[in-house]
Amino acid sequence: xxxxxxxxxxxxxxxxxxxxxxxxxxxxxxxxxxxxxxxxxxxxxxxxxxxxxxxxxxxxxxxxxxxxxxxxxxxxxxxxxxxxxxxxxxxxxxxxxxxxxxxxxxxxxxxxxxxxxxxxxxxxxxxxxxxxxxxxxxxxxxxxxxxxxxxxxxxxxxxxxxxxxxxxxxxxxxxxxxxxxxxxxxxxxxxxxxxxxxxxxxxxxxxxxxxxxxxxxxxxxxxxxxxxxxxxxxxxxxxxxxxxxxxxxxxxxxxxxxxxxxxxxxxxxxxxxxxxxxxxxxxxxxxxxxxxxxxxxxxxxxxxxxxxxxxxxxxxxxxxxxxxxxxxxxxxxxxxxxxxxxxxxxxxxxxxxxxx
Amino acid sequence: xxxxxxxxxxxxxxxxxxxxxxxxxxxxxxxxxxxxxxxxxxxxxxxxxxxxxxxxxxxxxxxxxxxxxxxxxxxxxxxxxxxxxxxxxxxxxxxxxxxxxxxxxxxxxxxxxxxxxxxxxxxxxxxxxxxxxxxxxxxxxxxxxxxxxxxxxxxxxxxxxxxxxxxxxxxxxxxxxxxxxxxxxxxxxxxxxxxxxxxxxxxxxxxxxxxxxxxxxxxxxxxxxxxxxxxxxxxxxxxxxxxxxxxxxxxxxxxxxxxxxxxxxxxxxxxxxxxxxxxxxxxxxxxxxxxxxxxxxxxxxxxxxxxxxxxxxxxxxxxxxxxxxxxxxxxxxxxxxxxxxxxxxxxxxxxxxxxxxxxxxxxxxxxxxxxxxxxxxxxxxxxxxxx
Numbered sequence: 001x002x003x004x005x006x007x008x009x010x011x012x013x014x015x016x017x018x019x020x021x022x023x024x025x026x027x028x029x030x031x032x033x034x035x036x037x038x039x040x041x042x043x044x045x046x047x048x049x050x051x052x053x054x055x056x057x058x059x060x061x062x063x064x065x066x067x068x069x070x071x072x073x074x075x076x077x078x079x080x081x082x083x084x085x086x087x088x089x090x091x092x093x094x095x096x097x098x099x100x101x102x103x104x105x106x107x108x109x110x111x112x113x114x115x116x117x118x119x120x121x122x123x124x125x126x127x128x129x130x131x132x133x134x135x136x137x138x139x140x141x142x143x144x145x146x147x148x149x150x151x152x153x154x155x156x157x158x159x160x161x162x163x164x165x166x167x168x169x170x171x172x173x174x175x176x177x178x179x180x181x182x183x184x185x186x187x188x189x190x191x192x193x194x195x196x197x198x199x200x201x202x203x204x205x206x207x208x209x210x211x212x213x214x215x216x217x218x219x220x221x222x223x224x225x226x227x228x229x230x231x232x233x234x235x236x237x238x239x240x241x242x243x244x245x246x247x248x249x250x251x252x253x254x255x256x257x258x259x260x261x262x263x264x265x266x267x268x269x270x271x272x273x274x275x276x277x278x279x280x281x282x283x284x285x286x287x288x289x290x291x292x293x294x295x296x297x298x299x300x301x302x303x304x305x306x307x308x309x310x311x312x313x314x315x316x317x318x319x320x321x322x323x324x325x326x327x328x329x330x331x332x333x334x335x336x337x338x339x340x341x342x343x344x345x346x347x348x349x350x351x352x353x354x355x356x
Numbered sequence: 357x358x359x360x361x362x363x364x365x366x367x368x369x370x371x372x373x374x375x376x377x378x379x380x381x382x383x384x385x386x387x388x389x390x391x392x393x394x395x396x397x398x399x400x401x402x403x404x405x406x407x408x409x410x411x412x413x414x415x416x417x418x419x420x421x422x423x424x425x426x427x428x429x430x431x432x433x434x435x436x437x438x439x440x441x442x443x444x445x446x447x448x449x450x451x452x453x454x455x456x457x458x459x460x461x462x463x464x465x466x467x468x469x470x471x472x473x474x475x476x477x478x479x480x481x482x483x484x485x486x487x488x489x490x491x492x493x494x495x496x497x498x499x500x501x502x503x504x505x506x507x508x509x510x511x512x513x514x515x516x517x518x519x520x521x522x523x524x525x526x527x528x529x530x531x532x533x534x535x536x537x538x539x540x541x542x543x544x545x546x547x548x549x550x551x552x553x554x555x556x557x558x559x560x561x562x563x564x565x566x567x568x569x570x571x572x573x574x575x576x577x578x579x580x581x582x583x584x585x586x587x588x589x590x591x592x593x594x595x596x597x598x599x600x601x602x603x604x605x606x607x608x609x610x611x612x613x614x615x616x617x618x619x620x621x622x623x624x625x626x627x628x629x630x631x632x633x634x635x636x637x638x639x640x641x642x643x644x645x646x647x648x649x650x651x652x653x654x655x656x657x658x659x660x661x662x663x664x665x666x667x668x669x670x671x672x673x674x675x676x677x678x679x680x681x682x683x684x685x686x687x688x689x690x691x692x693x694x695x696x697x698x699x700x701x702x703x704x705x706x707x708x709x710x711x712x713x714x715x716x717x718x719x720x721x722x723x724x725x726x727x728x729x730x731x732x733x734x735x736x737x738x739x740x741x742x743x
Contacts, residue, residue, distance in 0.1 A: 005543060005547075019590075031539075035543060052590065053589050053590050054571075054575070054589040054590070061571075061589070062571040062572070062574035062575040063571045063589075065571070065574050066570040066571040066573075066574055067570075067571070118675040118676065119675060119676045119677040119678065120674055120675060120677070122674075122675060124653050124658075125653070125656055125657065125658045126658055126660075127591070127594070127608035127658040129586065129588070129591075129594055129606055129608045129658070130606050130607070130608055130658045130659060130660035131660070132606075133596070133604075133606035133660040133661065133662040133663065134660045134661070134663055134672050134675060135663070135668070135672070135676075136662075136663045136664055136665045136667070136668050137526070138596070138604075138606060138662045139604070139662045139663060139664045139665075140522065140523070140525060140526045140665075141512070141520065141522050141523065141526065142514070142520060143514075146514060147586070147595065147596035147597075147598070147604055148596050148604050148606070148662045149512070149513070149514065149520060149585065149586060150512075150586050150588070151508065151512050151522060151528060152508050152509075152510070152511035152512040152569055152572070153508070153511065153568060153569040153571065153572060154571075155528070155532075155568060158568045159532055159535070159568075159694075162532065162535040162536050162539065162694075163535055163694040163695040164695065165536075165539050166380065166535050166536075166538055166539040166542070166694070166695050167695040167696070167697060169539045169542045169543045169546070170359045170360070170384050170539075170542050170697060171359065171697060172546060173359060173360065173542055173545065173546045173549075174359035174360075174697070174700055176546065176549070176550070177362075177546075177549055178359045178360075178361070178700060179357070179361060179700070180699060180700060183699065184699070185359075185697055185698070185699050185700065186697070186698040186699065187695060187696070187697055187698075188695070188696050188697075188698060189694065189695040189696070190676070192672075192675045192676040192679075193676040193677065193678050193679040193692075193693075193694060194679070194694045194695075196668060196676050196679035196680060197531075197679035197680075197691070197692065197693070197694040198526075198528070198531040198532060198694075199526065199531075199665065200421065200531075200679065200680065200691045201418070201525055201526070201665075202525065202526075202664070202665025202668075203665045203666070203668055203669065203680060203689070204665065204666050205417040205418075212664050212665050212666035213525045213664075213665055214664060215523070216523055216524070216525070217520070217523075220523055220524065221524055222500055222521060222523050222524050224504075224509065224518050224519050224520060224521060226518070231504075231509075231518055231519050232504070233500055233501060233503070233504035233509060233519070233521050235497075235498050235500045235501045235504075235521070237498070240496075288492075288495075291495060291496070292492070292494065292495055295494075295496045296496060297495075297496045297497050297498050297501045298501065299497070299500065299501035299502070299503070299504025299505050299509070299521070300504060300505060301504045301505075301509045301510055301519045302504070302505055302506075302507055302510065303507060303510045303576070303582065304507040304510065304511075304566075304569065304572045304573045304576040305573075305576035305577060306507075307506075307507055307566065307573075308573075308576070311490070311491045311492070312486055312487070312490040312491060312492040312493075312495075312562070313566075315489060315490040315491060316487055316489060316490050316560070316563070318563055318566070319573070327573070327574040328573060329570050329571075329573045329574060330563065330566045330567045330570050330573060332567070333536070333559065333560055333563035333564040333566070333567045334540050334557060334558070334559055334563075335487070335488070335489075335557075335558035335560075336544065336555050336556070336557055336558075337555050337556055338489075338556075338558070
């Protein structure tokens, strides 16, 4: 437990809260809980819609299980403004969403974090997928001759959760030490701004008239190719090319026609095919070793299940401190003075437990 | 006015991950000093966008975006005098951000133990690809390398096809780490201010990337196909469909939306996923993209055109207001903020510094050196002064 994170945060989505904002809110709370904050989830009589996402049978889905770890749940028959007002009065911070009218509840906490899908009061129905489309991120991933592609998981909502946590931690700092110490602060973040911020390089730079950036996929410089037991991402910058050629020791890569980056870009499919040919007999473990030996940024594609036994994850106890029932999940991606913050063990019973 | 006003951060961050982290701290009001070496600049200074050359000598827009609000110091940390200056600055600072290759800071004689020796309250934020420790701590990586090794690429890709990474122009883990790392540094600054004890933060981008697909580790043993394109629970259908005018229309259709789809396009009542998908494919394929989106949105179905970056400023600007901020010369813009504080707003108060722009002021005002001493440092190549 950190002194600075010894606070109480209330997660208070409105009953009509859009799903992406519920996910974002839960991610903000998850980080706070991992750092040692007391995080209270409000759950109405109909249950949290997150429970059923990806669920099989009556069990909670993996998304809910991951995001609700280390939190306490306040069950309320009906989530009403007056009930939330009473609870929020005893908390340091509340994270909530703007309602469909564009206003958030004026809850009596020192710090109120307000999330929305858009910066304005646009009330259109939105998903993480459609906001990623509007923010240009979808168009950046995948093959140019196929449909735009989303990244795995809930990246738009999780990224909004990170943004909200940055605002929350900053407001907590300001409450103690800022020029307006002790005064109320409102933090605002929205899905659209967060994704545009992440995708900033796609917006043409002032002073240039370069072609707009688009997904390069199988014609791009960085491609994913097959190896003996799976796939590997060929990732490299100009400075890495010589080391890559030396590591592979394939005379075909020394073709003068491939000497310059511009040449290789024009021949990207050929370059990828040549590299893939070299990887035919190499396993991902072999490629990892080669990458380490030759300082190459190659990326063997590991599955989440394989990472439980990955030497890097094992050495750093990345999963060990985050037991949820029989499952294992990543711990907070931070070592502070060599230790991962958070309780040494997690009380599995806390998940979904009602505290009144 | 910023919430971190009064905090001084020494910034050894380069390119995106490190420099963007300290840029966010600067946006929040911290006094951030960007430290480069006479022999090693931030490589972002040399990154010029593809296409027609910018005016000669112009600052790289990538560098400008990730180094606004900072002051500039050019200091050779390999020289004993440079190291001594650095330690003097560290003694009066609250934080230091770095994303060098692992071991570089120690080889410069500036490891955490040394820094804590001159300032026990200092927060050292070390951002690295795979962490300070472990057999892969020296693994060279760019953002998409980490998508592969962290499990994210395993689940990104077209249905039944090969894994996909976000690629060179997104490098997703490099972008997202700045938000997370800045928040962890703020939390540690809070702790340090309250207790007097600083900390060394070991921030692994690979671990963050895995954390951001945390739920997949719970279902890791499921037999489900690893890659399912754009489909995603809880949506009955989610994908992009090509319109008659070549736009990609993104649609997320919930189970309860089927009656809306029936009313709008005549899909069978209670249609299953494949029937809904085919109905959308045919219906959108026969219409202009903007018309299809407008009708779907009016019907209460989540739908949007898949925009490209060049259309964001003109076509979606009313939906966002802080990620990109108009300003600068020639109708330019600054990279803005992913979050805002209403009463102590994040703001951009100064442009990114030229090399060594503030060397003299910083050494004089913050480290207490006299002008003759500063001139001597410049003559010996320990520092660079602005022209």
